[in-house]
Amino acid sequence: MAALDLFGRRWNLRIVWELQHGPIGFRALQERCDNMSSSVLRQRLTELVDAALVEQHPDSTYALTELGHGVHRALRPLGRWAAEWAETLSAADSEDAR
Amino acid sequence: MAALDLFGRRWNLRIVWELQHGPIGFRALQERCDNMSSSVLRQRLTELVDAALVEQHPDSTYALTELGHGVHRALRPLGRWAAEWAETLSAADSEDAR
DNA sequence: CCAAGTGCTTCGGAAATCGAAGCACAGGGA
């Protein structure tokens, strides 16, 4: 349940998702997340670091921990579902347009 | 991405998760979600109904649609991960306590 | 020395969330 609460906070899911491509810097990560507010990004990052999902490397770049990669793996089905969901929605739209 | 945004809204993940056990009424659902605010629950439910993940039956009870069940299936790996995450954290705690 | 890029902080306003109260309605007794 705590997990659903953690990921139910805005941006947390997205951040983990964007970190899949390896270490990335603060500002670059911010860009990837639709230029989310830097203040919130900082907050979310410390939360994720506390949760041991993300670690900050000595060159102050961020990456998923082993645990974090587990999340990402667990998230992939959701990603796949999102794709077919997008199809369903666009199909429904063209349905409505008729 | 839109999916990560939808589920990045508070309670949406939790609601879908709690709806797995079949149809349930408004107040009962609210109880299951740590007595979340009824105003927000209403808002979330209309959002989820709009997204075609949840449907409201004639007796005004709520349940997952076919699409919604897809989400839940896609969410199960995350549930399994959450379990082992809890173990890791409690293990780390007793580690710290030493 | 300067310009540009970085990680990160501060802060005022906007938006989301909460929570308690209450409305309208539907049974189910007495």
Add this chain to the structure above:
DNA sequence: TCCCTGTGCTTCGATTTCCGAAGCACTTGG
């Protein structure tokens, strides 16, 4: 018939969270 209880749902003021622009300290390269 009149309560009493439980339901789905709404309203609204207070609190929390989020946003976004500005800027600070620091590093790198010219």
